Amino acid sequence: MSEPIIRVSALNKTYEGGFQALKQIDLDIQRGEIFALLGPNGAGKTTLISVICGLVNATDGQVVVDGFDNQVDYREARSRIGLVPQELTNEAFETVWNTVNFSRGLFGKPPDPGHIERVLKSLTLWDKRNNRLITLSGGMKRRVLIAKALSHEPRILFLDEPTAGVDVGLRREMWDVVRQLRESGVTIILTTHYIEEAEEMADRIGVINNGEIVLVEDKAALMRKLGSKQLALHLHEPLDSVPPALAAYDLQLAANGSELIYTYDASRAGGAEGQESSTISALLADVEAAGLVFKDLHTRQSSLEDIFVDLVKER
């Protein structure tokens, strides 16, 4: 594996009031990936991003961006990063064109109207280029923030809650934009409250809680490892209790006894050995043998949200 594009080592942040927002964080972000950082409110997501981008001073520890220490070689490190903040912050009376060009200049790049035009077009902002920011909708303002972050052609893009307050249609458009960026080689780190967003887009997931990284895992592996599947049998007649003949399956009754639930490990379902498929076949045979009749059945796999809630609850 190549060198990570961001390496965070033994990072701590304690605010003046004594609140420790980050505790001994170690984290590698791989080149070209979409990394989703999940965590409840106040977990430390924004503080971590802020330290990496230079907005907040770390108490101790080190952040290396593409081989450059973000304190010692701050010019090199920061020039590689684009940041889209959580809040819709911008100069209300400036035009879209001016504010995006300002960002490019601020990051030390010579004017390049062609690049700015491409960025604005990719974010469907080109028609609004002469509009003042105060006249734009919330979704448009968020796109402007993305355009500003992309104006200096960063290799790494931080998206802090990029689709907060954005309607479903626009959210999906933004996901497409993010995917296109990844395809062009940009590494993307996003924090989100929409687990669906992380599930849809991320290659890897990191979970932060109480200032500590709880886990970092490949999304698919995480869902295989920590996810579970349920088989629900909708019975013709409701039951008072699970028949003793089915005790070995550790079944649960739901919906006032009219549903029989079997929970199993998702990682074993459909596995090479087919352990779970044979167990399910045996269960169905035993259900029939016990004289139970079911009118329907369905399976459900736990979502990333379920996994996240379980992980945070455990700690």
Next chain:
Amino acid sequence: MNLYPVRAIYMAELSRTRRTLLQSIVSPVISTSLYFVVFGAAIGSRISEIDGISYGAFIVPGLIMLMLLTQSVSNASFGIFFPKFSGSVYELLSAPISYLEIVIGYVGAAATKSVVLGLIILATAGFFVPLEIAHPLWMMAFLVLTAITFSLLGFIIGIWADGFDKLQLVPLLVITPLTFLGGSFYSIDMLPPFWQGVTLFNPVLYLISGFRWSFYGVSDVSLAASVAMILLFLGVCLALISWIFRTGYRLKP
């Protein structure tokens, strides 16, 4: 030094001035002109000459200095305060630019506006009173140095302020009284000896005195004292700004 970010900040600040031309240029010019009309043309004609200079002409350097100090502080403080207030300061802090480049961008723009304004007011004064400038180079040097120094002070105030009220606090409660009491409208020779001594502790006296000397060759204190005071102010402001950026005071938690 990378000049692109300096240029970006500088041009953005000047662009803000263009958007608010009435407030930035027209309003201070009109209010200073009113001083010329009232104190220069109306009341001034009944006041005897000071050091051989008509009263209307005598107050011109003081009035320009009054405007220069308040506008430099206001322009620079608002320039850095507004991004803090709106939250867009994140972009400044995450950009690959040095503190020096940030200061040059903001303070350079604020000082430019003040100097231009000062020259406009000087030209306006010519409509009301006969003007002479004995040492034009010294006049420009005082104008530029004072504009830079007080823009640096404004920058510090903009970082320190956590609300619009504090932004106005220093210009209204400190700079304006010091300027009025620093010899804008009179020579300190006109004060009783005790108050002459007290006035010597007012740093603005030295700025006005030096500036007036560049016009008429007369001053309350020596030219060397005026230059030394401006340089001292400049040094203190630079030291404070250096400390602010080193510690991240009110910028980086």
